[in-house]
Amino acid sequence: MVSKNEIIELEITGMTHEGLGVGKKDGFAIFVQGAIDGEKVRAKIIKVLKNYAVARIEEFLEKSSSRVEPFCPFYKRCGGCSLQHMTYEKTLAFKKQVVTDNLARIGGLQDIKVHDTLGMKDPVNYRNKAQYPVGMGKEGPVSGFFARRSHDIIEIKDCGIQHPFSDIARDLVLEHIKKYNIPVYNEETGEGLIRHVVSKIGFNTGEVMVVIVATKPEIPQKQKLIDMLKTKIPNLKSVILNINNTRGNVILGKENITLYGSDTITDCLGSLFFEISPLSFYQVNPVQTEILYNKAIEYAGLTGEESVFDLYCGIGTISLFAAQKAKRVIGVEVVPEAIEAAKRNAVRNRLTNTEFYVGKAEEIVPQLYKEGKTADVVIVDPPRKGCDEVLLKTLIDMAPKKIVYVSCNPSTLARDLKYLTANGFEAQESQPVDMFPWTGHVECIVLIKRAESRMK
Ligand SMILES: C[S@@+](CC[C@H](N)C(=O)[O-])C[C@H]1O[C@@H](n2cnc3c(N)ncnc32)[C@H](O)[C@@H]1O
Incomplete structure (x- = not known):
């Protein structure tokens, strides 16, 4: 055991899935923020719990060759990125390991081939969407990102993973708030007006949308704000006021008022x-x-011969990629506006072999199956909680030749694979893709085939 404030020498022998270094003292696990496997550190124990302790690095005794200086000056405080102390290659290897470990430990898939993570050539300014909280700092209104494990807002400038227009939009809205003394939202009391600035950018079209999230359907001097945004963001296509007067952490409310331009932007x-x-x-x-x-x-x-289900289809992006090569594609998604957009996207792209349904995949797919609608290939891309068991049961009964599972959470992916592979499917291979460079988030795709024994 160790005790609080004790200084120990520790060899880092592994990493957690959140990117913390792990060492052991007399068999007791110690997690060290910012340490990399293979390193030796002198660390101070800052917290002792029943099964593990947490320590802070005091001094490096041996540094990893994968250690680099983080490129962001706010790295230590900001809750956004957590892997900037490693080379990009090391982060890709780390993500592959996270997938491999989850598939083995939770999914029972010891032998599945996990390919090297597909990374970016230039992993900077890659995000097309930013969500900046707005609040009151010590010296007035502030906007930026939440500090790690807190709701204190750090005023980050030039975020290295966001598109530069996102930072510009945030700064302009903040300037407007200060100039006209507009009250900012207070999470504790629920009072105030402006809560978040959200930006969306079509990288391939250049179109920009700025969303101001407020508790009421009116903001002071809005024309002046729009004019300022138009001057500084040349391809500004849309300014939206989103109304969110609920308490809690959900960023966007349901109601949108278009203050300028169109209700949507386009990307390709x-x-x-x-x-x-x-x-x-x-x-x-x-x-x-x-x-x-x-x-x-x-x-x-x-x-060109297959019927495809694209489940959790959002605005129909994967559906339309598939529709170019399949006979027929059915997309299912729970958000009605997304399905409306998916239908419009199909028309706009002249893909007539698609059908879209609004509802939960676990409710719509059993219904479709009852009506005799089946698929040769099912693509699923669920949110972090993974697929509902009712959906997986239906897929097992339907027995498509292939399931392509796109996942942003390797642990729920592994849980679902365990269920599918115990019921007539084989997980063949996995491809991690680095969708979120420098963060601990891991995306991967698994190819699942119906077992030979179930082939009709
Ligand atoms: C990870 S996103 C994938 C969207 C799309 N495939 C894409 O690549 O843009 C997951 C989607 O699942 C939707 N969703 C969440 N729960 C659902 C459910 N039970 N049934 C259907 N769709 C759901 C969300 O609204 C979201 O659009």
């Missing part, structure tokens, strides 16, 4: 155009999205 991926609205999901790293979708379509192995 490959040869396809997509409409992006304030509320619907759109992958945040467009460069890697094309790589992710192309890999998913490659795994689907479409020849």
Whole structure:
């Protein structure tokens, strides 16, 4: 055991899935923020719990060759990135290991081939969406990002992973707030007006949307704000006021008022155009999205003859990638506005072999199956909590030839794979894709095939 404030020498022998270094003292696990496997550190114990302790690095005794100086001056405090103390290559290897460990430990898949993570050539300024909280600092209104494990706002300038227009939009809204003494939101009391500044950027079209999240449907001097945004952001296509007067951490409310320009912006991926609205999901790293979708379509192995289900389809992005190569595609998504956009996206891209349904995949797919609608290939891209068991049960009964599982959470992916592989499917291979460079988030795709024994 160790005790609080004790200074120990520690060899870092592993890393947690959050990127903390792990060492052992007399068999007792000690987690060290910012340490890399292979390093030796002198560390101070700052917290002791029943099964592990947490320590802070006091001094490096041996540094990893993968250690680099973080490029962001706010790195230590900001809750956004957590892997900037490693080389990019090391972060890619780390993410591959996270996938491998989860598939083995939770999924029971010891032998599955996990490919090297597909990384970015230039992993900077890659995000097309930023969400900046607005609040009151010591010297007045502030906007930036929450500090690690806290809701204190750090005023970050020139964030290295955001598009520069996002920072510009945030700064201009903040300037406007200060100039006209507009009250900012107080999370504790629920009072105040402006809560967040959200930006969305079509990387391939250059179109920009700025969303101001407020508790009421009016902001003072809005025309002056719009004029300022128009001057500084040349391709500004849309300014939206989003109303959120609920308590809690959800950023966007349900109601949107278009203050300037159009209700949506457009982006393209490959040869396809997509409409992006304030509320619907759109992958945040467009460069890697094309790589992710192309890999998913490659795994689907479409020849033009297949019926495809794209479940959790958002605005129909994967559906339309698949529709270019399949006979028919059915997309299912729970957000009604996203399905409306998916239908418009299909029309705009002249893909007539698609159908879209609003509702929970676990409710719609059993219904479709009852009506005799089945798929040769099912693509799933669920949120972090993974697939509902009812959906997985239906897929087991339906027995498509292939399931392509796109996941942003390797642990729920592994849980779902365990269930599928115990029920007539084989997980063949896995491809991690770095959608979120420098953060601990890991995205990967798994190719799952119906077992030979179940082939009809
Ligand atoms: C990770 S996103 C993927 C979206 C899309 N495939 C893409 O690449 O843009 C997950 C999507 O699942 C939707 N969703 C969440 N729970 C759902 C459910 N139970 N049934 C259907 N869709 C759901 C979310 O609204 C979101 O659009």
